[in-house]
């Protein structure tokens with residue numbers, strides 16, 4: 595491992611299960627968690643709240659440069675705050691997700707948020723969830739995972755998630771939003787969503803959350819070494835995983 599602080603990156607498209615898996619990984623390893631999507635979502639919310647046009651790049655940048663964001667753990671969940679006000683639910687709407695995807699295509703916005711994200715790499719380690727964690731933000735991460743699933747399966751998961759939280763949902767609309775966001779995220783010029791060559795790819799379409807978790811842990815445990823010793827989280831078992839391949 596190249597540095598003191600171990601870093602595991604999990605990138606992939608919307609609804610692949612990154613957030614769910616990263617929370618479990620952070621808990622398992624006792625590491626910090628970076629939800630980089632939440633940062634783009636908060637930035638988008640601030641831009642919308644101030645009625646700044648997303649097309650006006652310099653005005654968007656001014657909002658980003660003075661963003662007051664805080665992450666706090668409340669009842670074992672991470673709550674997010676914008677200007678001291680909790681916005682955890684507000685940032686999860688599809689409207690904010692789509693606005694986040696638009697501002698995330700602006701190169702100056704991505705550059706302005708880079709150091710803020712890198713600052714999360716603190717002892718004892720970091721689990722980083724996003725689109726460009728392994729390619730741009732933490733290119734030297736020890737363990738890189740690219741997590742995906744078919745657009746239909748991701749839409750089905752979102753649909754179920756909304757129904758079970760009592761929200762009325764339209765499957766076809768969700769699928770079309772997911773396809774549009776995939777296209778925007780993977781076709782942008784700066785830090786597009788793509789699997790990094792040094793990442794293992796996992797297609798979770800036909801896997802349970804627990805099965806994906808076991809795969810990542812098995813792979814990560816075979817790589818993580820701290821102070822010359824293999825890093826063993828409490829209760830962990832390990833076997834050798836294969837790098838640069840699909841698991």
Ligand SMILES: Nc1ncnc2c1ncn2[C@@H]1O[C@H](COP(=O)(O)OP(=O)(O)OP(=O)(O)O)[C@@H](O)[C@H]1O
Nearest residue numbers: 607608609610611612613614751755798801802803
């Ligand atoms: N392997 C899986 N099998 C079934 N359901 C899953 C699986 N992985 C995740 N889910 C469910 O899919 C939904 C979306 O997962 P999650 O929010 O973790 O995705 P995400 O990749 O973080 O999406 P986004 O990038 O949009 O935040 C959640 O309801 C989650 O419980």
Ligand SMILES: Nc1ccn([C@@H]2O[C@H](COP(=O)(O)O)[C@@H](O)[C@H]2O)c(=O)n1
Nearest residue numbers: 630631632634694695698724725726779
């Ligand atoms: N590293 C990242 C993370 C996110 N984005 C953009 O933000 C949007 C919302 O992200 P979620 O993970 O919360 O769904 C996403 O669609 C991306 O456009 C990003 O560009 N880079």
